[in-house]
Amino acid sequence: MLARFIILALVTVIGAIGALSLRNLIHCALSVTVAFAGLAALYLQLDSQFVGFAQILVYIGAVAILIVFAVLLTRGSEAPEQSILSSSWLKGIAVALAVFGVLAGTIVRSSLTHASLPTAPEFSIRQLGEQLMTKDLLPLEVIGLLLTAALIGAVIIAMHDKEAK
Amino acid sequence: MDQLPITFKHWLVEFAPAEYQPLVSAIISTAAIIGVFASLFALTTVLERKGLGRIQNRYGPNRVGPFGFFQPIADGVKALIKEDIVPRAADNLVHFMAPLVLVAPVFLALAVIPMGRNLVALDMGGGVLFFFAVGAATELSVFMAGWSSRNKYSLLGAMRAIAQMISYEVPLIISSVSVIMIAGSLSTVRIVEAQAGYDGGLPHWFVLTPWGLAGFFLFMIAAAAESNRSPFDLPEGESEIIAGYYIEYSGFKFALFFLGEYIGMFAVSGMAITLFLGGWHAPFEFLTWVPSYIWFFGKLLTLIAVFIWVRGTLPRLRMDQLMNFAWKFMLPMALINLLTAGIWHLLGPGFSRWLICSILVLGPYWILGRALFQAKNVGKRIYQYAE
Numbered sequence: 001m002l003a004r005f006i007i008l009a010l011v012t013v014i015g016a017i018g019a020l021s022l023r024n025l026i027h028c029a030l031s032v033t034v035a036f037a038g039l040a041a042l043y044l045q046l047d048s049q050f051v052g053f054a055q056i057l058v059y060i061g062a063v064a065i066l067i068v069f070a071v072l073l074t075r076g077s078e079a080p081e082q083s084i085l086s087s088s089w090l091k092g093i094a095v096a097l098a099v100f101g102v103l104a105g106t107i108v109r110s111s112l113t114h115a116s117l118p119t120a121p122e123f124s125i126r127q128l129g130e131q132l133m134t135k136d137l138l139p140l141e142v143i144g145l146l147l148t149a150a151l152i153g154a155v156i157i158a159m160h161d162k163e164a165k
Numbered sequence: 166m167d168q169l170p171i172t173f174k175h176w177l178v179e180f181a182p183a184e185y186q187p188l189v190s191a192i193i194s195t196a197a198i199i200g201v202f203a204s205l206f207a208l209t210t211v212l213e214r215k216g217l218g219r220i221q222n223r224y225g226p227n228r229v230g231p232f233g234f235f236q237p238i239a240d241g242v243k244a245l246i247k248e249d250i251v252p253r254a255a256d257n258l259v260h261f262m263a264p265l266v267l268v269a270p271v272f273l274a275l276a277v278i279p280m281g282r283n284l285v286a287l288d289m290g291g292g293v294l295f296f297f298a299v300g301a302a303t304e305l306s307v308f309m310a311g312w313s314s315r316n317k318y319s320l321l322g323a324m325r326a327i328a329q330m331i332s333y334e335v336p337l338i339i340s341s342v343s344v345i346m347i348a349g350s351l352s353t354v355r356i357v358e359a360q361a362g363y364d365g366g367l368p369h370w371f372v373l374t375p376w377g378l379a380g381f382f383l384f385m386i387a388a389a390a391e392s393n394r395s396p397f398d399l400p401e402g403e404s405e406i407i408a409g410y411y412i413e414y415s416g417f418k419f420a421l422f423f424l425g426e427y428i429g430m431f432a433v434s435g436m437a438i439t440l441f442l443g444g445w446h447a448p449f450e451f452l453t454w455v456p457s458y459i460w461f462f463g464k465l466l467t468l469i470a471v472f473i474w475v476r477g478t479l480p481r482l483r484m485d486q487l488m489n490f491a492w493k494f495m496l497p498m499a500l501i502n503l504l505t506a507g508i509w510h511l512l513g514p515g516f517s518r519w520l521i522c523s524i525l526v527l528g529p530y531w532i533l534g535r536a537l538f539q540a541k542n543v544g545k546r547i548y549q550y551a552e
Contacts (some may be wrong), residue, residue, distance in 0.1 A: 028313060049291040053298040061301025068308055125291050127350055
């Protein structure tokens with residue numbers, strides 16, 4: 001169990017570091033996909049099938065492709081010559097470490113981490129669906145409306161103006 | 166006879182020590198899937214070439230072995246010993262990974278398809294979801310192949326392929342949602358069980374309902390586009406962009422792309438059989454003594470024959486036609502079909518639901534078809550230069 005977690009965590013972290021530090025933007029995009037896949041595997045390892053598969057379907061199938069398309073359509077895929085590290089990387093690491101220290105300290109001291117873990121609830125995709133269709137129906141509908149509005153807005157922005165010709 | 170593969174597997178697993186038995190069981194299932202479908206791939210390539218040959222009034226391969234049926238062996242040997250050429254400007258690692266990223270997910274997708282009674286490698290609660298999730302990874306492999314080759318044509322081919330796959334994934338998933346809704350489960354095994362039983366000599370397959378028939382056709386059209394099969398094979402487009410995203414691949418890497426494409430076709434056909442054609446169930450009650458896996462593979466070969474027939478018959482679409490067809494026809498039809506399936510379920514058994522659902526399927530089809538055809542202003546063809 002622990003060995004599996006360590007392998008998956010390493011894959012995720014290495015993918016994320018690659019996404020930050022590689023020179024070629026396409027390599028960064030592919031590297032962040034590895035991190036997405038690692039996260040999906042972590043969800044699956046926690047017996048959360050729906051979240052794991054949704055992560056693969058949405059993040060690898062759609063978001064990664066979107067990133068790649070955006071990179072290709074906006075700039076050349078040539079790698080930059082100069083170093084991509086900002087000159088103030090030392091200060092950046094110091095800030096990041098400070099934030100990490102504060103968060104980790106709070107989590108360690110929190111009463112939640114010391115409380116005994118409840119037994120994992122029996123959970124299935126069917127229950128998730130029933131929950132969404134009964135108790136959480138209104139939020140679901142609102143999200144659907146919001147996404148439809150966003151979709152129509154995107155189409156209108158992309159549409160050719162016929163009168164302008 | 167029906168349970169022969171499963172008893173054989175249990176017999177094999179018994180030889181392993183108890184702690185390794187789950188591992189050995191998984192390895193045997195994987196080996197069986199890879200072996201069976203790779204041989205089916207070899208058989209399909211020669212059948213496709215012979216079938217296309219007959220359609221085009223020629224013989225097709227007929228030199229190697231009896232009636233040319235050993236042609237795949239010759240092709241395989243050729244692919245193995247051919248020099249593997251990688252362009253100097255290519256991105257080596259990504260270029261190498263692309264065929265692997267394609268082949269691994271398509272074999273994974275086969276794991277959730279029930280090929281017979283109890284004959285499924287992985288029976289999980291979210292089987293259909295798993296199938297579509299691993300299918301999403303193939304888009305990335307197409308991009309990796311197209312981009313890493315550093316070739317304008319292959320990049321164009323990859324862009325075309327991804328645009329096409331994303332567009333047709335929407336009707337593909339929506340048309341299968343109607344089946345999930347009626348069967349009430351995401352598990353492929355449950356969906357096949359929901360289609361068991363016979364009524365008046367006809368099986369309870371979903372394809373024999375108005376929404377199921379429409380859904381089946383939508384699914385198969387989208388499946389042809391997803392697996393880049395003709396008439397949706399623009400990403401390859403030999404006449405315009407030479408071979409699309411795998412132009413810079415040679416030798417065994419090219420063979421892997423070829424393999425991935427065909428295994429993907431088998432997987433998506435297997436999904437169509439599971440969702441609409443009753444899985445491994447026999448078409449008639451008096452034929453249930455025939456082993457279930459024979460029915461599954463019989464249906465699979467029939468669907469493949471249809472794919473070959475369509476490839477030999479229809480010309481390739483143009484890019485704008487492809488997109489218009491996906492967004493203006495397939496997507497509205499799939500959404501209406503989803504609604505029809507809901508109404509079918511709510512109306513309950515009886516004659517009225519047949520009438521209402523048939524109208525709900527045929528009406529939009531007729532109206533959409535008419536409207537789209539008229540919007541194109543197709544009139545008498547006028548020749549400008551050829552008088």
